[in-house]
Amino acid sequence: MKEAIVLPSLEVEILDSQIPTPGDEEVIVRVVAIGLNPIDWKGADPEVAIQLHGHLKAKQYANPGKDVAGYVHAVGSKVYEFKPGDRVQSTNHGSGFAEYSVGPRHTTYILPDSVSFDVAVTFGLSYITAALNLYKELRLPEPWVPAEDPTPLVIYGAASSVGAFAVKLASLSNIHPIYAVAGRGTEFVESLLDSSKGDRVIDYREGPGFVTAEIQRLAPKLEYGLDAISTPDTTSVMVKLMDPVKGRLSMVLPQELPPQVAAGIKTTVSFAPALWEPNDVNSSEVERRDLTALKSFAHVYFRYLSDALANGIISHHPFEVVDGGFGGISRALEDLRDGKNSASKYVIRVSE
Ligand SMILES: NC(=O)c1ccc[n+]([C@@H]2O[C@H](COP(=O)([O-])OP(=O)(O)OC[C@H]3O[C@@H](n4cnc5c(N)ncnc54)[C@H](OP(=O)(O)O)[C@@H]3O)[C@@H](O)[C@H]2O)c1
Known part of the structure; x- marks a missing residue:
């Protein structure tokens, strides 16, 4: 698959990578649209990334993309809500600037048919x-x-x-x-x-x-x-x-x-x-309980979102589709860094 790597200069390199395979509680999404967030440019600067996310591996900043929407491609053995072909929005710790992205089940939810992929990626992390x-x-x-x-x-x-x-x-x-x-x-x-x-x-x-x-x-x-x-x-x-x-x-x-x-x-x-922190065997019982509760929080709020979208009681953030697919990421990240967007999200289209 094609994957976009963001360099500290915010230039983007397109690589050929392996399609990821899901962990037990993970979902692989064939990406149709990506939504950009300020962390995507902040995370490309290794010093800022370490300050913000010292606990995650440096590799994850190479492809910082968090918010994707598309079709479920594969699911892990403990995923009970999704099957290949389902339309979903998924938010992850970085893997989204690619044709296939990997995200945990608790930050993935079903999209009602009425909600387009462009609209869906305005939600996620924000x-x-x-x-x-x-x-x-x-x-x-x-x-x-x-x-x-x-x-x-x-x-x-x-x-x-x-x-x-x-x-x-x-x-x-x-x-x-x-x-x-x-x-x-x-x-x-x-x-x-x-x-x-x-x-x-x-x-x-x-x-x-x-x-x-x-x-x-x-x-x-x-x-x-x-x-x-x-x-x-x-x-x-x-x-x-x-x-x-x-x-x-x-x-x-x-x-x-x-x-x-x-x-x-x-x-x-x-x-x-913290929603994407792995359960650490060395953590205390209280830390593990808190992390489990946090993941349940996301699980519940994303399912509430599925329902709110189906009922038409929540609107999406205004957005602008950036031309050029992966080629548009660099300019959009620069515009985000420079504060050019007002009441607007940048959306990248990867496929149909
Ligand atoms: N803690 C976390 O886990 C977490 C998660 C997500 C985001 N964040 C952080 O949250 C911040 C917001 O992220 P976002 O995605 O919501 O950003 P965003 O949509 O790109 O924010 C753009 C908006 O910021 C407003 N703005 C800029 N400077 C302002 C100021 N001085 N006073 C009031 N409004 C101002 C502008 O408002 P006007 O158009 O009205 O001028 C603009 O519309 C970022 O720093 C991001 O890194 C943190």
Whole structure:
């Protein structure tokens, strides 16, 4: 098969590789479409890759692709839900820039016939990261047991793929009012919100002072915050908004926080790559239990997604199909690195 290798310069080399064979709990997908994520360019830099994923093997960064959709080609001996020919979306730890990709069963799910492969690859990593932030880190009510009382939530970076899926999931959980911070993607984010429930967009292009004052005016002390961008600038706004005693702030990247934060706000960082960590025989019983629970979390949320797609209650992220198949990966990764995409995912078509 053809496989695209991303070099630290973000140039791409096309190699001839072996079609992978599945482990017991793995699914091989014949790839039709690939969705790109920021980690695909960050992971191509070996130093960043080691910082982010020191526990995974360096080899896995050569082909960093995470999100694929296509047809099941083969399944492992302990895979009970899929068979060759099924239409699926699958998210993995890196193997996606290829004609055949390998992913675990718990991050693979059946696509309803109404959902195209291009649409499907906008979900994957961004969707599960949004779910991890809202439900595992912030412990907010899940869509199948929705909130009964107003639950104000700030989502910083609501036009990003992670932020937008967080807005959509929060709405399915009846979590309102949502204070959504966006810039170029304001119009898109407005289309996701319910102003009758107090949801509002706050434009970050007006500056951090404006964002802080505007949200503090609407909600002086916030219990729940998701920083879907997590740069020093965004996080320093978020910590000012949080209730110093009850506040819970979830981030997508580790950030050093101002010392006063240590006083009260509970901060956590979601880490989707843990979904692909192998069960280590040397781990403690608690670590193994937590890893099993995390994999069940992904299993459940991806099956919820299958259902939500079939019921038409969740929309995909806007996307742009990049010309040139594997040949388009390099330019798209450069554009992602340079922040050119606004409220949009890049999609690569591999086959029909
Ligand atoms: N922890 C994990 O496991 C995990 C998993 C996935 C992603 N991530 C990380 O999460 C981040 C977001 O990923 P993504 O896939 O959602 O990215 P993305 O879709 O490529 O994000 C692009 C969006 O970011 C928004 N943005 C950029 N700078 C902003 C700022 N200062 N304030 C508010 N919005 C800003 C832009 O909003 P406008 O269009 O409105 O200007 C743009 O639409 C990345 O750093 C990624 O590496 C972490």
